[in-house]
Amino acid sequence: MRSVKPRKFDKSVYLSVGVALVGVALTLGPILYLVLGGFKTQGDLAENPTGFPNPFQWQNYWTILSEPLFWRQLLNSTVVALATTFGVVLFGTMAAYPLARYKFRGREFFFVVFTTGLMFPLTVAVLPLYLLLRDMGISGLWGLVIPQIAFGLPVTIIILRPFLKALPMELEEAAAMDGVSRVGFFWRMLLPLAKPGMVTVGVLAFIGSWNAYLLPLLLLTGDPTGMTLPLGVTTFQGQHSSATTMIMAYTSLAMIPALVFFLFMERRIVDGLTGAVKG
Amino acid sequence: MTALETSGVGQGSAVDANASAAGPRPVTPVTNHKRRDNIRKWGEITLFVGPALVLFLTFVVYPVISAARYSFYKWNGVSQFSDAEFIGFENYARALFGGTDPDLKQAFTTQYSQPFWEALGHNFAIIGLSMAVQLPLALLIALTLNRKFPGRPSVRVIMFAPYVLSEVIAGVMWLIIFDPNGIATDFMHSIGLNPPAGGWLEDQTWAFWVVFFIITWKYIGLAIILFLAGLSGVPEDLQEAASIDGASWWQVQWRINIPLIGPTIRIWAFLSLIGSIQLFDMVWVLNQGGTTGQYSTIATYMMQIGFFRSDWGYGSAIAVIMFFISFAVAVAYMLVVLRNDNTDRIRKAR
Numbered sequence: 001m002r003s004v005k006p007r008k009f010d011k012s013v014y015l016s017v018g019v020a021l022v023g024v025a026l027t028l029g030p031i032l033y034l035v036l037g038g039f040k041t042q043g044d045l046a047e048n049p050t051g052f053p054n055p056f057q058w059q060n061y062w063t064i065l066s067e068p069l070f071w072r073q074l075l076n077s078t079v080v081a082l083a084t085t086f087g088v089v090l091f092g093t094m095a096a097y098p099l100a101r102y103k104f105r106g107r108e109f110f111f112v113v114f115t116t117g118l119m120f121p122l123t124v125a126v127l128p129l130y131l132l133l134r135d136m137g138i139s140g141l142w143g144l145v146i147p148q149i150a151f152g153l154p155v156t157i158i159i160l161r162p163f164l165k166a167l168p169m170e171l172e173e174a175a176a177m178d179g180v181s182r183v184g185f186f187w188r189m190l191l192p193l194a195k196p197g198m199v200t201v202g203v204l205a206f207i208g209s210w211n212a213y214l215l216p217l218l219l220l221t222g223d224p225t226g227m228t229l230p231l232g233v234t235t236f237q238g239q240h241s242s243a244t245t246m247i248m249a250y251t252s253l254a255m256i257p258a259l260v261f262f263l264f265m266e267r268r269i270v271d272g273l274t275g276a277v278k279g
Numbered sequence: 280m281t282a283l284e285t286s287g288v289g290q291g292s293a294v295d296a297n298a299s300a301a302g303p304r305p306v307t308p309v310t311n312h313k314r315r316d317n318i319r320k321w322g323e324i325t326l327f328v329g330p331a332l333v334l335f336l337t338f339v340v341y342p343v344i345s346a347a348r349y350s351f352y353k354w355n356g357v358s359q360f361s362d363a364e365f366i367g368f369e370n371y372a373r374a375l376f377g378g379t380d381p382d383l384k385q386a387f388t389t390q391y392s393q394p395f396w397e398a399l400g401h402n403f404a405i406i407g408l409s410m411a412v413q414l415p416l417a418l419l420i421a422l423t424l425n426r427k428f429p430g431r432p433s434v435r436v437i438m439f440a441p442y443v444l445s446e447v448i449a450g451v452m453w454l455i456i457f458d459p460n461g462i463a464t465d466f467m468h469s470i471g472l473n474p475p476a477g478g479w480l481e482d483q484t485w486a487f488w489v490v491f492f493i494i495t496w497k498y499i500g501l502a503i504i505l506f507l508a509g510l511s512g513v514p515e516d517l518q519e520a521a522s523i524d525g526a527s528w529w530q531v532q533w534r535i536n537i538p539l540i541g542p543t544i545r546i547w548a549f550l551s552l553i554g555s556i557q558l559f560d561m562v563w564v565l566n567q568g569g570t571t572g573q574y575s576t577i578a579t580y581m582m583q584i585g586f587f588r589s590d591w592g593y594g595s596a597i598a599v600i601m602f603f604i605s606f607a608v609a610v611a612y613m614l615v616v617l618r619n620d621n622t623d624r625i626r627k628a629r
Contacts, residue, residue, distance in 0.1 A: 050462065149334060244458070
C-alpha cells in the first residue's frame with residue numbers, strides 16, 4: 001500500500017523562484033542599465049559601464065526636461081493616442097452594435113468585410129496610404145489619427161461584436177416597451193453595459209498608437225517638435241550619436257509614461273490580449 | 280416611395296431587409312407600417328456602421344488595392360501616376376528571379392532578386408527560430424511559474440513589461456548595449472572571449488542572432504502571459520489526481536497541462552507567424568536591417584526600396600508579395616490547425 005506522499009512539489013518552489021529571478025534579471029537588467037546610464041557622465045559610462053553612477057549627476061535628465069522638445073513630443077503622443085482611442089472605440093462600438101443586435105440581410109457580409117482588415121497590415125498599405133494622405137492634404141498628427149482609427153476598427157469590431165451579442169436580448173424588448181428607440185437604447189443602455197469591452201479595446205488601441213513608428217516615420221518628417229515620442233527618440237539618437245548618456249536619459253524618460261500606464265492597466269491589457277486571442 | 284428614396288444608401292437593400300425580416304410577406308396594409316420601420320432600421324444601420332465602413336474602405340481597403348495597382352507600374356511616386364509606365368508583372372519578376380530582360384537579368388538578380396530572397400529568408404528563419412526556441416522557452420517558463428510562490432504577481436508583470444514597451448525604445452536600448460564599445464563588448468572581454476570584430480550588428484554571423492535575441496527579449500513576454508492564462512484554466516484536481524497516482528512533474532506537464540493549453544499554443548504560434556512576416560519597427564530601429572541587409576526583413580526591404588529609393592512600383596510589388604505570404608499562412612493555419620482542433624472536439628464529443 002502506498003503511503004500518502006507529502007506534497008512532493010514543495011522543494012521545487014526553489015526552482016520556480018530561481019527561474020523567476022533569472023527572468024526578472026534578464027528583463028530588468030537592460031532597462032536598469034539604461035536608466036542608470038542616464039545619470040552618468042560620458043567618461044563614467046566608458047570606465048565603469050556596469051557600476052552605480054559615479055559621479056551621480058542629474059544633468060542629462062535635467063537638460064532634457066528643462067527644454068520644451070521632450071514635453072512637446074509627449075503631448076503629441078498623448079493627443080494622438082487619445083484621439084485614436086476615442087475614434088476607434090466610438091466608431092467601433094457604433095458599427096458593432098447593429099452587426100451584433102440587428103437582424104438584416106447582409107449583416108454577416110459586412111462583418112466579414114471588416115474582418116478582412118486583419119489580413120491587411122499597415123505595412124502592406126503604407127506606401128499608397130502615404131500618397132493618399134498627401135493627396136487629401138491630411139498632414140501632421142491628423143494624418144496619424146485617421147488611418148490609425150481605420151486600422152484599429154477590425155480588431156475592435158471582432159472583439160466587441162460577441163461581447164454585445166452576449167448581453168440579453170430582453171434589454172431591447174424592455175426598452176421598446178418603455179418607448180425608447182433603438183438609437184436611444186444604444187446611447188442610454190448599451191454603452192454603459194458595454195463599458196468593460198470598450199475599455200479593453202480602448203487600451204489596446206491606446207498602446208498601439210503610443211508605440212506606433214512606421215506611420216510617423218513617413219508622415220512626421222522635418223520638425224522634431226511635431227513628432228511623437230518613438231520617432232522623437234530615434235531622431236534624438238541620430239542627432240546626439242556621440243552623447244550616449246544623453247540618449248540613455250531621453251529613452252528612459254520616453255519609457256516612463258508607457259510603464260506607468262502599463263502598471264495601472266496591466267489586468268486590462270492582459271485580459272484584452274488573451275480575450276482578443278481567444279476571439 | 281419618396282421616403283424610400285431619401286433613405287439613400289439603404290435604398291436597394293431595404294427591400295431585402297424587408298423580405299428577410301418579414302419572411303413571405305403577407306399582402307396586407309400592415310406592411311406599410313412595417314416598411315416605414317424598415318426604412319428607419321436601415322437608416323440607423325447606415326448611421327451606425329457608415330462612419331466605420333467609410334473610414335475602413337478609404338484608409339485600409341483603398342490603399343491595399345492601390346498597392347496592387349502600383350505594383351504593375353514603374354513609378355517614382357513623385358511624377359503623376361498617369362505618366363507611369365505600365366510594365367505588367369515585371370516588378371514581381373525582378374523580385375523573384377531578376378526580371379525577364381535577358382540583358383539585364385544578371386544585374387537585376389544582384390540588385391533586386393538577391394536582397395529580396397535574403398530578406399524573405401530572414402523572415403522565415405525568425406519564424407523557424409520562434410517555434411524552435413521561443414516556444415519551448417516560454418512554455419518552460421510558464422510551466423515553472425504556474426504555481427503559487429511569493430512575488431509571483433510581480434514576476435508576471437515584470438516579464439510582460441517588454442511587450443508593452445515600444446519597439447523603438449527597446450531597439451535604441453539594445454543598440455546602446457550592443458554598441459561596439461558598449462557593455463556587451465565589455466562583458467565578452469571580461470569572460471575572456473572575443474566579441475565580433477566588426478561590431479555586434481555588422482558581423483555577418485553574429486548580427487542575425489543578436490537581432491533574434493533582441494526580438495525574443497521583446498516578445499517572449501506575450502507567449503508567457505498567454506500560456507499562463509491558459510494554464511490557469513486547467514482544473515487543479517486533474518493535476519493533483521495525476522500526481523497522487525504517482526505521475527512525476529514532467530508527466531503531469533507533458534500529459535495534462537501542455538495538451539490542455541494546446542489551443543492557446545496554436546494561437547500564439549499563429550500570431551507569431553504573422554508577426555514574423557510583418558516584422559518592421561524593431562529591425563528598422565536596429566540600423567534599418569543592417570548596412571548590407573544582414574538581418575533585413577521583407578518589410579524593411581520594402582521601405583528601403585519603395586520609400587527611400589523612390590521605386591514605388593517595385594516597393595508595392597514587395598508589399599503585395601508580403602500580403603500573399605501572410606494570407607497563405609493564415610489559410611494554411613486555418614486548414615491544418617483549426618481542422619485538427621475541430622476533429623479533437625468531435626473526438627471528445629464521442
